[in-house]
Amino acid sequence: MKLTATKRTETGTSASKRARAEGKIPAAIYGREVETVPVLLNEKELEMTLREVGSNGVFKVDVDGETYDVFVKDKKNAALKPEIYHVDLLAFTKGQKVNMTIPVYVNGEEEIKEGIVSQSISELEVNVAPASAPSEYIVDVSEMKIGDAKHVSDIVIADDVELLTDTELTVVSVSAPQIEEEPEPTSDDEMPEPEVIGEDKDSE
Known part of the structure; x- marks a missing residue:
C-alpha cells in the first residue's frame, strides 16, 4: 500500500x-x-x-x-x-527494530457462565521490526473461572519480538459478582418522640 x-x-x-x-x-x-x-x-x-x-x-x-x-x-x-x-x-x-504498541483483545467471554471478566491491559509494548510485528494479541478466557487471572507472561511472544511490558502485570481476571446488601429497615420504635410545642408538662 x-x-x-x-x-x-x-x-x-x-x-x-x-x-x-x-x-x-x-x-x-x-x-x-x-x-x-x-x-x-x-x-x-x-x-x-x-x-x-x-x-x-x-x-x-x-x-x-x-x-x-x-x-x-x-x-x-x-x-x-x-x-x-x-x-x-x-x-x-529494513531490518531496523522499533518500539511498537500492539493491541490485546479478549476472546471467549461468552463461554463464562459465572463471574465478571475484567481486562486490565489493552496493549503491549514491544520492540520489533515493523514488517514482522503482529497485528494483535488474543487472550482466550473461555476456560477461566472465578478467581482465575492471566498475566502478560501467559501471552505467547515470538522469538523475534522483545517484550517491554512487565510480564507480571495482570491482563485479564474473572471475579465473583458483587451482591448488593439491602439496607436494614429502621424501626419506628427507635425514632424519638416529637415534642409538642406549648404542652404544659406540669398539667398532669
Missing part, C-alpha cells in the same frame, strides 16, 4: 484547519535516520489504508519522489467526531 503526500508549507492551527476542510490530514514523518518531514495526507486514502493494513500495519508514503516505509506511531482524533486530526508516522529502514 502506498500513499502520496505533499510537504506542508504552512503550519499552525489555522493552517491545519484549512487543510482538514480541504480533506487533508496534517502529519509528520520522522525516525532514527530521518529528519522530521511535515506533510499532508489525503484523508480518504489514509482511512482506506488503515482499514486495509490495521492500526499498526506498515505502508509506504511517497513525498516528492522519496519513499518512506512507515507505520502510525500516534494518531489524534477529534473529540466529538470520528475524524483524524493529526498523524505521527514513524519511518524505519
Whole structure:
C-alpha cells in the first residue's frame, strides 16, 4: 500500500484547519535516520489504508519522489467526531527494530457462565521490526473461572519480538459478582418522640 503526500508549507492551527476542510490530514514523518518531514495526507486514502493494513500495519508514503516505509506511531482524533486530526508516522529502514504498541483483545467471554471478566491491559509494548510485528494479541478466557487471572507472561511472544511490558502485570481476571446488601429497615420504635410545642408538662 502506498500513499502520496505533499510537504506542508504552512503550519499552525489555522493552517491545519484549512487543510482538514480541504480533506487533508496534517502529519509528520520522522525516525532514527530521518529528519522530521511535515506533510499532508489525503484523508480518504489514509482511512482506506488503515482499514486495509490495521492500526499498526506498515505502508509506504511517497513525498516528492522519496519513499518512506512507515507505520502510525500516534494518531489524534477529534473529540466529538470520528475524524483524524493529526498523524505521527514513524519511518524505519529494513531490518531496523522499533518500539511498537500492539493491541490485546479478549476472546471467549461468552463461554463464562459465572463471574465478571475484567481486562486490565489493552496493549503491549514491544520492540520489533515493523514488517514482522503482529497485528494483535488474543487472550482466550473461555476456560477461566472465578478467581482465575492471566498475566502478560501467559501471552505467547515470538522469538523475534522483545517484550517491554512487565510480564507480571495482570491482563485479564474473572471475579465473583458483587451482591448488593439491602439496607436494614429502621424501626419506628427507635425514632424519638416529637415534642409538642406549648404542652404544659406540669398539667398532669
